[in-house]
Amino acid sequence: MQPTGMAAEAASILRVRALRGLSEIGAAAWDACATSAETLSGGDETCNPFVSHAFLSALEESGCVARRTGWLPLHVVVERGDTLIGAAPCYLKSHSQGEYVFDHGWADALERAGGSYYPKLQVSVPFTPVTGPRFLIAPGEDPEAAVSAIVAGLRAVRKETEASSIHVTFMREREWTQAGALGFLQRTDQQFHWENEGYAGFEDFLAALASRKRKVIRRERRDALSDGITIERLTGSDLREEHWDAFHAFYVDTGARKWGSPYLNRRFFSLIAERMADRILLVMARRDGRYIAGAINFIGDVALYGRNWGCIEDHPFLHFEVCYYQAIDFAIARGLKRVEAGAQGEHKLARGYRPVLMHSAHDIAEPAFRRAVADYLRRERAHVDAAVDALDTLTPFRRGGGGPESSES
Template sequence: MKQAPGPAPETSSLTVRAMTGLKEIGAAAWDACAFSPETLAAGDETYNPFVSHAFLSALEDSGCVARKTGWLPLHVAVEREGTLLGVAPCYLKSHSQGEYVFDHGWADAYERVGGAYYPKLQVSVPFTPVSGPRFLIAPGADPDEATPGLVAGLRALRAETKASSIHVTFMREAEWERAGAAGFLQRTDQQFHWENAGYASFDDFLNALASRKRKTIRKERRDALAPGITVEHLTGADITEAHWDAFYGFYMDTGARKWGRPYLNRRFFSLLSERMANRVLLIMARRGGAYIAGAINLIGDTALYGRNWGCIEDHPFLHFEICYYQAIDFAISRGLKRVEAGAQGEHKLARGYRPVLMHSAHDIADPAFRRAVADYLQRERAHVAEAVDVLDTLTPFRRTDADAVGDAAARSTPSSPESPST
């Protein structure tokens, strides 16, 4: 791409490049943007592993992300007079798989009236429903210049590729507000995160729960390990190719049975170990000398991010133990602020995970379809906000009298909004 038109005169002198892979930008330059004070200013994280060059390049170099998988890298970089101001991880998509912000209904509605929803531009971390920065600002750059420049570049790229739309998913709230001010449609969803209130131990966390909930969790943990199962935490050089072989077997088996579409190949996990092993936590369950289940997590500076789980034996509560309780144990031991356990799962509520809002922003070229989606999103945001309020009254934490009064006022189950139509 050459020069991209900006939304205001001050962006008109910026140059925008679309890169067909991270090989076109060095790790040092990319990571300087991903972890700059300007990028991190609006959040509590100092290192989000998913936007690192190591993680994103492992997806590309393993072939998980490529034209043939429907994820063509077109990362956007904005410069002024040869000086890099910011980058955004962007992909030209030919489908809506592996995103976790669902727009299949939008695609169906648009195509029913003769529109072409694909290709579309996706600004995200592929296959990863984890919030984090999406507009990565270079050190010393002005976010008020770099962010509009990236937005202008994305819109120019949308026109050049004849994409129907731009979708920035799992972004931080401050970026979401900026995108809304730039004319993007705003969307919300919910996840469940565990928050560390300065707990000294797992028992300390349990003491914050209602008595009945404490007993339930203790019983689940006992029952999960009752059949002679032991659990290991592996990170860094302790993770071997044999561990990855075992875990990949769990991942493929569970993916095939539950979701039907495992997105990651075996090579990806080896590359992850080569490039960022100290940021990987494998929680593995063993019975009778053999591994039977495991979960992969990535370690940030302030959070533990649970990603994929699998098993080849079914044991009651083992999923909760490996994915939720062991993650809490690890987070407490490392002094991490929270555990993000991935998409969906109201069952996480009873395990001490609270509902939190997720944010995405969408820019749709067709004015008529944009109006239909905007109307839908207005109703959906209200539904999601109400649902989060209701779900927060159902957590297992001990409640004060004031909590009880608030719960009584909040208890009502909102109805879901309908899909957009034109």
Template sequence: MAPCYGKSHSLGEYVFDHGWAEAFERAGGRYYPKLQVAVPFTPATGRRLLVRPGPGAETARRGLVAGLRALRREIDASSVHVTFLPQEEWHFLAEEGFLLRTDRQFHWANEGYQTFEDFLAALSARKRKAIRRERRDALAAGITVELLTGSDLTEAHWDAFFAFYQDTGSRKWGRPYLPRAFFSLVGERMADRILLVMARRDGRYIAGALNFIGESTLYGRNWGAIEHHPFLHFELCYYQAIDFAIRHGLARVEAGAQGEHKLARGYRPTLTYSAHDIAHPGLRRAVADYLERERAAIAAEVEVLAEELPYRHSGTGDA
């Protein structure tokens, strides 16, 4: 099995192929529909070719690839895109003729810390002071923070969070895509896997960050606010997530896509992987050439970014 969607656009994917579509259509081609193998609106890595481990797994995966290509032909789609897959599946799809793409996110790694102060102790003195100052200033206006999960979550919390999501999404992205009903549904069906971090001031909620709790990873997904306060975004999305992960023994925090500002907060540049099967020979050659250069650029960028991490043993940070 593979989670597969026929799409007439490239919105909500976090692996951007708009340029490929525009170039192909300017040349007279038809890029849409395309097939997308992914978890919708979720830039989190996970298995995409869902086969039972064992002696027949390789054959089953090849069968899935053949099925995807047959479906592409059946609906006259231009391409198949498998996004945010594990590196092992990425290499397998390369053997099957898919084109390989990389990108980078920023993930925090738990190095066996027992407390948030243990994490701070691993940073350079300058960065420790900066984070302590940011956390203090974030709450300076009389703001308090609540962490909500399980039965603590109510429709009133989702009403407030949806207002934050709509306001911030409209200003930053232009099209918030999740309806209000989505939040009630996840609250009903997976409340114990949700961490909602909410900020309150003068008796009302003013900002929040939505996270999902995995077996070993905390996944940061959405953030919003109806009041601006310096560093409040960092406090709710990054520092509270780190603190929660430490207290609950989680190995990682994945704070969503993009954001070089996460480096200074201890989030490390981490490669993500996608694989693309394009039917038209001319478009395939052009994309293959582009991806070869892009992979080299991403690898070089990750090396440079790693030198800017705030940890005492990295870059030129002071002790």
């Protein structure tokens, strides 16, 4: 029976809520939005593991994401009556750590001008520089209307929390365009991804490279294992607590040396192993009977996402083998379209990874500061476009097409 009169009007009213954690919403409802055709339209993914209820809730339940870490969950949900129509993973931030889209200069400028940059709202997956959906739309909803409602909800939460701004990072290009039409400032950056051109195996990939580059990679792979190192690839039921004990030790040691305070604790790794082991690829290096290095990857339906690496022994080229070459080998074997190897790193070019654009959108409340940032972003986008074009000429692939060169080169 269809509602009529006042009942029909009430049923059409949208309600915005800010959830203090994923425990306040069912996994099925959240994941239905995260994997809907409306959310993923225009891309090639059918599942992004990082916006799943399992991954995001593991960050919260482990304590990696909480008020004390500067990531207070305020997930925005839009409902029509009792029906969820859209959501956004959102956090109230008291700093700019763990985001990989750097706005420290913006914060400094506003503070020098007498303003307060923090708190701010961050729509993202914490500690995860991976493009994925940020505006999650329920099946059957109109995408444009749902995104407009989500953005209106974010702006209402920004006003309520007296946050300076809203930042939507590592978003899909379609969402970036939608956000721009709704008044967000648009920003671009770059990453390096490996693309699977239908290779039959790693040697087939190497055959697409210039001879000199191919020889370098073969030598690096050989030298990486020259000290009696062996490699294990673990996923699903093969993952055990002993592997996580070792990997967490690598992660903490390397993270402490690189940025001072690693973001992820030991409990987080156990939780994701319980909830999504089939979506995890752990590449581990062993020498003299003990693990010495490892890298964690997450498996999507079309891509392999490289995330964190760590080691307790330094060996030449072992980082390249564990993080890049093993990922390529696995992606080819699984028939995945690409490997996304995380943030930064022009050294990835020589390993067959290509530059690609990343997208973020920013909504700044203070008018004069907004104008200054808008001017900066216009110039930055032109610089990023030029940099991507220039870097794309530095890839190791052979020029001019033609058949593969001899694998004896």
